[in-house]
Amino acid sequence: TEDLNKTRPEYVKSFQYGSKLMLSTWIVIRIDGCHFHRFSDVHEFEKPNDAQALDLMNSCAAAVLEEFKDIVFAYGVSDEYSFVLKKDSQLYQRRASEIVSAVVSYFSSMYTMRWNEFFPNKEMKYLPYFDGRAVCYPSCEIIKDYLAWRQVDCHINNQYNTCFWLLVKSGKSKSDAQNYLKGTQTQEKNELLDQLSGIVDYYNTLPPMFRQGSSVYWDKETKLQDDEEGAAGKSRRIVVVRYENIIDAGFWEAHPQILD
Numbered sequence: 001t002e003d004l005n006k007t008r009p010e011y012v013k014s015f016q017y018g019s020k021l022m023l024s025t026w027i028v029i030r031i032d033g034c035h036f037h038r039f040s041d042v043h044e045f046e047k048p049n050d051a052q053a054l055d056l057m058n059s060c061a062a063a064v065l066e067e068f069k070d071i072v073f074a075y076g077v078s079d080e081y082s083f084v085l086k087k088d089s090q091l092y093q094r095r096a097s098e099i100v101s102a103v104v105s106y107f108s109s110m111y112t113m114r115w116n117e118f119f120p121n122k123e124m125k126y127l128p129y130f131d132g133r134a135v136c137y138p139s140c141e142i143i144k145d146y147l148a149w150r151q152v153d154c155h156i157n158n159q160y161n162t163c164f165w166l167l168v169k170s171g172k173s174k175s176d177a178q179n180y181l182k183g184t185q186t187q188e189k190n191e192l193l194d195q196l197s198g199i200v201d202y203y204n205t206l207p208p209m210f211r212q213g214s215s216v217y218w219d220k221e222t223k224l225q226d227d228e229e230g231a232a233g234k235s236r237r238i239v240v241v242r243y244e245n246i247i248d249a250g251f252w253e254a255h256p257q258i259l260d
């Protein structure tokens with residue numbers, strides 16, 4: 001009978017440690033592509049920014065918002081995406097491992113499923129995968145600070161990468177380009193960019209998606225024309241992808257409904 005007791009569900013389950021995320025906090029699930037340096041090389045992504053690859057990431061993120069209704073905002077850059085759950089979310093009773101694994105799994109499947117839509121002439125050579133983590137942010141201000149941090153990171157990396165690849169395309173080796181940029185400040189990099197490209201204020205001529213990263217959220221869309229349902233002038237909520245400055249308070253003032 002003792003052996004039988006050891007197969008009772010209560011006994012086996014008592015070993016599970018269900019770490020629950022703190023109540024009344026905004027949960028961020030940040031996913032990141034594993035070894036995308038290599039994945040982007042093998043699949044010949046344009047450097048420093050492949051627009052198609054970013055569009056694919058954004059499309060997957062939008063699908064995640066449609067599937068997991070508790071996600072109120074997402075911000076993405078490069079091979080990463082941060083998903084913000086509303087603070088009273090009860091998804092999986094707030095168990096971190098289930099939330100993270102479900103979001104990562106959904107995103108990864110979507111990435112592979114939609115690959116051909118974005119790269120119709122490029123075969124996927126091997127399967128990409130993502131990892132993920134969950135972090136709680138206890139106030140509205142801190143979640144905005146978190147997102148601002150990701151956007152600052154986007155800017156710093158993008159400025160560096162844009163310089164790096166202009167140097168490489170101008171004939172420098174990768175290690176020479178790296179040494180050349182060592183210790184340079186923002187101002188110097190901007191001057192270098194103008195010099196190398198021959199364009200004044202070159203950095204700001206880059207597409208907003210590269211400079212700002214991508215924000216995904218539910219917004220109102222007003223239909224201007226009759227469609228089959230004949231709902232002219234009516235508005236409905238749709239998931240939008242925008243390339244905006246989310247560091248300035250202006251964005252949050254214009255969209256107060258996102259974080260309530």
Ligand code: ATP
Nearest residue numbers: 033034035036037040045048049050053054078079
């Ligand atoms: P890890 O597994 O630790 O995350 P990683 O190789 O994925 O390693 P990251 O720091 O996540 O490294 O950086 C992702 C890399 O993927 C970038 O450095 C860049 O080379 C490449 N990459 C991702 N998205 C794009 C894109 N849209 N266009 C060009 N390159 C990209």
Ligand code: ATP
Nearest residue numbers: 067090091092093095097098099101102103105106
């Ligand atoms: P949850 O999201 O909570 O896991 P669920 O619908 O996935 O809900 P489970 O308790 O995980 O429910 O059970 C999986 C269900 O999937 C089974 O009840 C069965 O209906 C179906 N299923 C899974 N694998 C098979 C299979 N090989 N053949 C037929 N049905 C299957």
Ligand code: MG
Nearest residue numbers: 032033034131
């Ligand atoms: Mg990583």
Ligand code: MG
Nearest residue numbers: 032033034036
């Ligand atoms: Mg990565």
Ligand code: MG
Nearest residue numbers: 032078079080
């Ligand atoms: Mg990354």
Ligand code: MG
Nearest residue numbers: 092098099102
């Ligand atoms: Mg389950």
Ligand code: MG
Nearest residue numbers: 098101102105
């Ligand atoms: Mg199941």
